[in-house]
Amino acid sequence: MSVATLAFGGKRITIDDIIRLTQQQCTAGLSDDTGFRQRINAGTAFLDKLLREDGVIYGVTTGYGDSCTVKVPLELVHELPIHLTRFHGCGLGNHFSDDSVRAILATRLCSLAQGYSGVSWALMERLVVMLNHNILPLIPEEGSVGASGDLTPLSYVAGALIGEREVRYQGQTRASAEVFEELGLAPLSLRPKEGLAIMNGTAVMTALACQAWHRAEYLSRLSARITALASIALQGNSNHFDDKLFAVKPHQGQQRIASWIQHDLNHFEHPRNSDRLQDRYSIRCAPHVIGVLRDALPWFQTTIENELNSANDNPIIDGEGEHVLHGGHFYGGHIAMVMDSMKTAVANLADLHDRQMALLMDTKMNNGLPANLSAAKGARQPINHGFKAVQIGCSAWTAEALKLTMPASVFSRSTECHNQDKVSMGTIAARDCLRVLELTEQVMVATLLATVQGVQLRRQQAGQTQCSAAIDAMLADISADFTLVQEDRPLEAELRYWLEQVRAQRWTLYKDE
Numbered sequence: 001m002s003v004a005t006l007a008f009g010g011k012r013i014t015i016d017d018i019i020r021l022t023q024q025q026c027t028a029g030l031s032d033d034t035g036f037r038q039r040i041n042a043g044t045a046f047l048d049k050l051l052r053e054d055g056v057i058y059g060v061t062t063g064y065g066d067s068c069t070v071k072v073p074l075e076l077v078h079e080l081p082i083h084l085t086r087f088h089g090c091g092l093g094n095h096f097s098d099d100s101v102r103a104i105l106a107t108r109l110c111s112l113a114q115g116y117s118g119v120s121w122a123l124m125e126r127l128v129v130m131l132n133h134n135i136l137p138l139i140p141e142e143g144s145v146g147a148s149g150d151l152t153p154l155s156y157v158a159g160a161l162i163g164e165r166e167v168r169y170q171g172q173t174r175a176s177a178e179v180f181e182e183l184g185l186a187p188l189s190l191r192p193k194e195g196l197a198i199m200n201g202t203a204v205m206t207a208l209a210c211q212a213w214h215r216a217e218y219l220s221r222l223s224a225r226i227t228a229l230a231s232i233a234l235q236g237n238s239n240h241f242d243d244k245l246f247a248v249k250p251h252q253g254q255q256r257i258a259s260w261i262q263h264d265l266n267h268f269e270h271p272r273n274s275d276r277l278q279d280r281y282s283i284r285c286a287p288h289v290i291g292v293l294r295d296a297l298p299w300f301q302t303t304i305e306n307e308l309n310s311a312n313d314n315p316i317i318d319g320e321g322e323h324v325l326h327g328g329h330f331y332g333g334h335i336a337m338v339m340d341s342m343k344t345a346v347a348n349l350a351d352l353h354d355r356q357m358a359l360l361m362d363t364k365m366n367n368g369l370p371a372n373l374s375a376a377k378g379a380r381q382p383i384n385h386g387f388k389a390v391q392i393g394c395s396a397w398t399a400e401a402l403k404l405t406m407p408a409s410v411f412s413r414s415t416e417c418h419n420q421d422k423v424s425m426g427t428i429a430a431r432d433c434l435r436v437l438e439l440t441e442q443v444m445v446a447t448l449l450a451t452v453q454g455v456q457l458r459r460q461q462a463g464q465t466q467c468s469a470a471i472d473a474m475l476a477d478i479s480a481d482f483t484l485v486q487e488d489r490p491l492e493a494e495l496r497y498w499l500e501q502v503r504a505q506r507w508t509l510y511k512d513e
Contacts, residue, residue, distance in 0.1 A: 007032075018107065018308070022099045030124055042319030043318075046319040047319075058324075060196075081195025084199065085158040085199070093141040105136075105137075108154065111203060112127075112198075119194050145415055149312065150202060150204035164187075196314075197313050201329075213342070216293065218509070221260070223286075224257050236284075239272075243258070254291025264470060282353075289349070332425075333409070336408065354394045369454055390495075391450075408426075411428075442499060452478050
C-alpha cells in the first residue's frame with residue numbers, strides 16, 4: 001500500500017501532519033503549485049539582483065548580529081554562510097531523539113516553504129531527501145536562547161547539509177558527506193542567505209511544541225479514564241460528574257472531561273452514592289483540574305500552528321515585491337508562553353494522580369481496600385507490600401515535575417554584545433515541557449496500574465461493578481498482560497512496558513470532538 005505524501009508549500013501544515021511525518025506514517029514532498037515555485041524562484045532571483053547591484057543585505061553582505069555594521073566583500077559572500085554554520089557548532093548536552101530531529105527538519109522546511117526566506121528549490125529538495133531517507137543530523141539539545149531563533153541547534157542541520165557534520169543513518173553515526181555520496185548526492189553549496197535562513201528561526205522549539213501538544217492532548221483523555229477507574233475502585237459518588245452540575249459552570253473542556261467520566265461510570269443507568277456525601281477533591285474536582293488543560297489545548301494548537309506556518313527568519317525576503325524586510329520574526333515568545341503554560345497544566349495532572357494514588361494506598365481513605373492495594377491473602381499478607389514503593393515513586397516524579405514549572409520565558413539573558421538583549425528562552429521552555437510530560441506519564445502509568453488493581457480487588461469484594469463497556473474493554477486489555485500484585489515483585493519492567501503503551505497511545509479514548 002502506498003504511503004501518503006505531505007506536500008510542503010501548498011496547504012497549511014498542522015501539528016497532526018508533523019506527528020505523522022515524525023512517526024513515518026507519510027513521506028515529505030514539495031507542492032506542485034505553480035505560484036509556490038514562482039515565489040521561491042523570485043526570492044533567489046531578487047537576492048542575485050541585489051548582489052549584482054552591490055546592495056546591503058543583512059547576513060549576506062554584512063556580518064551577523066552585532067557585527068551587522070561589518071561589510072563583507074563580495075568575493076567572500078559565498079563563504080559567509082559556511083562560517084555561520086561552523087562557529088555555532090558549540091551545542092552540548094544529550095542529542096535530540098530521531099523523532100524530534102524529523103520534527104525539526106519538517107518544521108524548518110515548513111517555514112522555508114512559506115516563500116519569504118530567499119532559499120533555493122535545491123535546498124528544500126535536500127531537506128525532503130533527508131526526511132524521506134532518515135538522514136538525521138546529530139543535534140545537541142542545549143545552547144539556544146530562542147532568539148535569534150534556534151541558531152546553535154539548527155547549525156547542525158545546516159552543517160549536515162554542506163557535508164560537515166554527523167548524522168544518524170540506518171542505525172549508525174556517520175559523516176553526512178559519506179551518506180550523501182552513498183546516495184549519489186553532493187553536499188549542498190549554500191547560496192547567500194541560506195545559512196541564515198536555515199538557522200535563524202524557531203524550528204527546534206516549534207517542533208518540540210508539536211510533539212508536546214500531541215502527548216498532552218492524549219494525557220488529558222487518559223487522565224479522565226484513570227479518574228473514572230479511581231472512582232470505581234474507591235466506590236466514589238458518580239453524581240460528582242453529573243451533566244446538570246456542570247451545566248452551571250460552562251468551561252467547555254471541563255464539561256467534556258466530566259461527561260467522559262460520567263459515561264465511563266455508567267452514571268445514567270447506575271448512579272452511585274458513596275458512603276461520604278462528597279468525595280475528596282482529587283476525585284470530585286478532577287474535571288476542574290483536567291479541564292484547565294483541555295480548555296487550553298485549542299489555544300495552544302492555534303498558536304503552535306501559526307508559528308509552524310510562519311516565515312520566522314530575518315531578514316524576510318519578498319522576492320515578488322522586491323523588498324528586504326528586517327525584523328525579529330525569529331523571536332520565540334509565543335512558543336515560550338505556550339510551553340510554559342502547558343507544562344504547568346500537565347504538571348497539575350501529575351499532582352492530581354499522585355493524590356489519587358495516595359487515596360488508594362491508605363486504609364483510612366480507600367473505603368475498605370487492602371493496605372497499599374496488596375492482593376496478598378491470609379498468612380502472606382504481613383510480608384507483602386503491593387504498590388507501597390510505587391506510590392513513593394509517584395511522589396518523587398511529581399515533585400520533579402512541579403519543580404520544573406518555573407517559567408523559562410522570564411529568565412531572559414542579554415547575549416551577543418547586547419544585540420540579543422531580550423530573548424525568549426522558548427527552546428528551554430519546550431525541553432522543560434517535554435520533561436514534565438515524561439514525568440507525568442510515569443505518574444499516570446503507575447496510577448493506571450494501581451487503579452486497575454484497585455478495581456479488580458473491589459470486584460473480588462463486591463462483585464461486578466456496573467460501568468461502561470469502554471471501561472470493561474480497557475480493564476480486560478490491561479489485565480491480559482498485567483497480573484495482580486499478590487506476591488511482591490519488581491515492577492520496573494512492567495511500568496516501562498506500559499509507559500511505552502501510553503506513549504504509543506495504545507487506547508482510543510473517547511470519541512473525537
